[in-house]
Amino acid sequence: MAGRLDACPCAGTTLDRLLQPAILAILAEGPQHGYLLLERLGRLRLARGREPDPTGVYRTLKAIERRGLVNSAWNTPEAGPASRRFALTADGRRCIARWVATLEEYAGGIDELAFALRRASRSASRATKGRGARRAAARRCCP
Numbered sequence: 806m807a808g809r810l811d812a813c814p815c816a817g818t819t820l821d822r823l824l825q826p827a828i829l830a831i832l833a834e835g836p837q838h839g840y841l842l843l844e845r846l847g848r849l850r851l852a853r854g855r856e857p858d859p860t861g862v863y864r865t866l867k868a869i870e871r872r873g874l875v876n877s878a879w880n881t882p883e884a885g886p887a888s889r890r891f892a893l894t895a896d897g898r899r900c901i902a903r904w905v906a907t908l909e910e911y912a913g914g915i916d917e918l919a920f921a922l923r924r925a926s927r928s929a930s931r932a933t934k935g936r937g938a939r940r941a942a943a944r945r946c947c948p
Contacts, residue, residue: 823851824865826904829897832875836892839863866891874900 824846831837831845839862847856869875874897881887893901 824857824861825869826901826908827851828862828865828869829874829893829901829904832891832893832897833901836890838880838888838890839866840888842866842891869897872896 875891877889877891879887880890
């Protein structure tokens with residue numbers, strides 16, 4: 806049962822749209838190699854202790870590079886493997902400012918929604934009267 810709810814959107818595991826601003830925020834601190842970027846993304850609270858999907862991260866990096874928000878260059882040291890280093894561009898910095906405004910607006914909407922859900926949850930709990938009924942309702946929440 807817990808496994809089903811862990812993969813459900815109500816568990817907050819489908820926040821892929823926030824990958825772009827997370828990448829931009831990390832790159833704002835300075836250029837990063839892809840593997841270090843993955844490591845840093847995994848440490849964000851948003852990742853919930855899970856390592857991000859490398860394919861998704863590199864796909865996002867390519868997309869934002871095509872849009873001119875980051876650039877990359879190959880680092881080919883004399884010893885060791887080549888690695889790609891990503892850096893934020895001026896357009897990327899402007900994009901960060903836009904993300905700040907967008908996320909602040911979302912935060913207000915999320916606060917409002919959380920309040921409404923708390924109120925609805927209390928109403929549903931009173932209506933079902935009983936712990937077993939609440940658990941059954943939670944299981945039905947997400948197939």
